[in-house]
Amino acid sequence: MLPESERALDTARAAARCLRLGLETRGHEAIARLADELDRIPCTRGAPIDAAVLDAILARIVAAQERGDPLGLADLLEHELGPAFGRRIPGRS
Amino acid sequence: MRPENRKVLAQRFPELLVWLESAPPLREVGFVEGAPHRTLRIDGVQLAGAFDPRAEAELQSKLVPQGSRRATLYGFAQGELARLLLERQVLQRLTVVILDPAVARASFEAFDHAGWLADERVELACARERAELETPFAVSPADLALAGEEGARLRDLARLELATPFLRSRLEEREHEIAERVSRNRDLVLRDGDVAQLFGLRPGGTLWIAAAGPSLAEHYAKLRSALHPLVAVDAALRPILAAGVTPDFVLCIDPHAEGVRRMLELPAERLRDATLVYFPCVDPAALARWPGRRLAAYGREALYDELRAALPRGELWSSGSVFHAAVDLAVQMGAARIELHGADFATPRGASHVQGAAWETELPEGMLTSWVVDGYGERIQSVANLVGYLRDFERYVRSHPEVVFVNASKSGARIGGVRYLEEPRAS
Numbered sequence A: 001m002l003p004e005s006e007r008a009l010d011t012a013r014a015a016a017r018c019l020r021l022g023l024e025t026r027g028h029e030a031i032a033r034l035a036d037e038l039d040r041i042p043c044t045r046g047a048p049i050d051a052a053v054l055d056a057i058l059a060r061i062v063a064a065q066e067r068g069d070p071l072g073l074a075d076l077l078e079h080e081l082g083p084a085f086g087r088r089i090p091g092r093s
Numbered sequence B: 001m002r003p004e005n006r007k008v009l010a011q012r013f014p015e016l017l018v019w020l021e022s023a024p025p026l027r028e029v030g031f032v033e034g035a036p037h038r039t040l041r042i043d044g045v046q047l048a049g050a051f052d053p054r055a056e057a058e059l060q061s062k063l064v065p066q067g068s069r070r071a072t073l074y075g076f077a078q079g080e081l082a083r084l085l086l087e088r089q090v091l092q093r094l095t096v097v098i099l100d101p102a103v104a105r106a107s108f109e110a111f112d113h114a115g116w117l118a119d120e121r122v123e124l125a126c127a128r129e130r131a132e133l134e135t136p137f138a139v140s141p142a143d144l145a146l147a148g149e150e151g152a153r154l155r156d157l158a159r160l161e162l163a164t165p166f167l168r169s170r171l172e173e174r175e176h177e178i179a180e181r182v183s184r185n186r187d188l189v190l191r192d193g194d195v196a197q198l199f200g201l202r203p204g205g206t207l208w209i210a211a212a213g214p215s216l217a218e219h220y221a222k223l224r225s226a227l228h229p230l231v232a233v234d235a236a237l238r239p240i241l242a243a244g245v246t247p248d249f250v251l252c253i254d255p256h257a258e259g260v261r262r263m264l265e266l267p268a269e270r271l272r273d274a275t276l277v278y279f280p281c282v283d284p285a286a287l288a289r290w291p292g293r294r295l296a297a298y299g300r301e302a303l304y305d306e307l308r309a310a311l312p313r314g315e316l317w318s319s320g321s322v323f324h325a326a327v328d329l330a331v332q333m334g335a336a337r338i339e340l341h342g343a344d345f346a347t348p349r350g351a352s353h354v355q356g357a358a359w360e361t362e363l364p365e366g367m368l369t370s371w372v373v374d375g376y377g378e379r380i381q382s383v384a385n386l387v388g389y390l391r392d393f394e395r396y397v398r399s400h401p402e403v404v405f406v407n408a409s410k411s412g413a414r415i416g417g418v419r420y421l422e423e424p425r426a427s
Helices: A003-021 A024-039 A051-066 A070-084 B003-012 B014-021 B053-061 B080-086 B101-110 B114-118 B141-146 B149-184 B186-191 B214-224 B234-242 B257-264 B284-288 B302-310 B322-332 B384-398
Strands: B029-031 B040-042 B070-074 B093-098 B122-126 B137-139 B206-210 B230-233 B249-252 B275-278 B294-296 B337-341 B370-373 B379-382 B404-407
Touching: A003 A024, A003 A070, A003 B053, A003 B141, A024 A051, A024 A070, A024 B149, A051 A070, A070 B141, B003 B014, B003 B101, B003 B114, B014 B101, B014 B122, B040 B101, B053 B080, B053 B137, B070 B080, B070 B149, B080 B093, B080 B114, B093 B101, B093 B149, B114 B122, B137 B141, B137 B149, B141 B149, B149 B186, B149 B302, B149 B370, B149 B384, B186 B284, B186 B294, B186 B302, B206 B214, B206 B322, B214 B234, B214 B337, B230 B234, B230 B322, B234 B249, B234 B257, B249 B257, B249 B322, B257 B284, B322 B337, B322 B384, B370 B384, B379 B384
Parallel strands: B070 B093, B070 B137, B093 B122, B206 B230, B206 B337, B230 B249, B249 B275, B275 B294, B337 B404
Antiparallel strands: B029 B040, B370 B379
8 A cells, every 4th residue: 555545544543533532623633634645645656546436435524524423424534434445444354 | 212221210310211201302313324333323423433333432431541430421322431431340430411312312212221321330410410521521422413502511611621632732832932932022021011000990890892703793883982991802903993993902812923913903093092911922023013001911821930920910811712811801900790792702694703803704614513502592603612712701700700791792602601781680
């Protein structure tokens, strides 16, 4: 996995952790950082990203933010964004 | 409600059972489709993580130190966190505060909570019985998100408390720069007067405060009458001057140099008779340009300790908002009645500040993550820091029963302990 992708996933996990703890402001700031990091991922270098899948997840992330659903948002960041980068979810076959 | 839950509630918390059953229905309740774990979603908000709720509860439980004998839980979601905390032998008391009765009832209808409810160490409480946060505590983030009016204050206090270490670390990042500015202002503090010379000057009087919320514009005609001394916050200065209102006192405690420049760079002739009360963290160049009298004051932060010891000056309370310092000045001047204008703590009509203020902006939807109830009983959007300032101010109001605080507008947040102009005083 590209270092840019690793960094983005680390940020996504950090955001999810904040949201699960009720640290809403920190969580949303991390998501803003994540958006910047995702922008910087060079898709042309053969990163295993399915752009359509990623777009769909990002749309759900935005929707969860808009409806103020911290744990739905945390689940998307932690358990659904990873697979879009070709990473399996721990504990799932 | 599931019978096993009802049975324990009826035995242990009969009054709460009545309260829960009389709660209004929720708009939308259902289970998250395809979720690995059974997860309730209420009005678009998941009560718990759908993938690994146990790990989530373990993370949340870390907010309560391992050796704690008592703990408070704000919201119980689907019960996982309460069960986990009760596994601790050392825990003697777990207070579970319900932030919204309809949300709690939905969870009692969907999940078996009888085990933890029956534990004798558990005390179930409703939010309206609790004015203040009890520590140590953990939260269910979904319950915070779904909290109704009764739970809004505790929700805000919990969010504020959780955010405090983060906000403090942010301040610490700028501490060196601000400390240097305080040091550079030493000569100015030495030459300028002391805010304490104003203390006690208006015993039993009425003072007006001009804050910079959007509703300030509703009061320009009244403020022009100059019936009472006016204390204005820096951000309100530009719009009130434009409206023909001249303040008697202006408060500035902002360490942001560019912001202060935007707020205070105004025609000198209108300000010669106004007194600027400032904290020494303010940019020296902006202070030097003030055409009228300047009085120095300190906040209670350690940042001022060295200067405070060398050059003692009066102190003003603020938890971060200049509005706090403005009100505290009025209180320390001896006011018996303080009328608030533009003290909105929210974004009525989507605006952050009164029109013409240096910071006036339409806040993006993503920033409006909080809500408060306005004077008409309607929910209006706000931002986390404003809600934090509101709750701190409510504590301040409670600590000053000798002063009557009056809000001139119902457009902004309802402030606990503050009445509206037309309301008769409670006997």
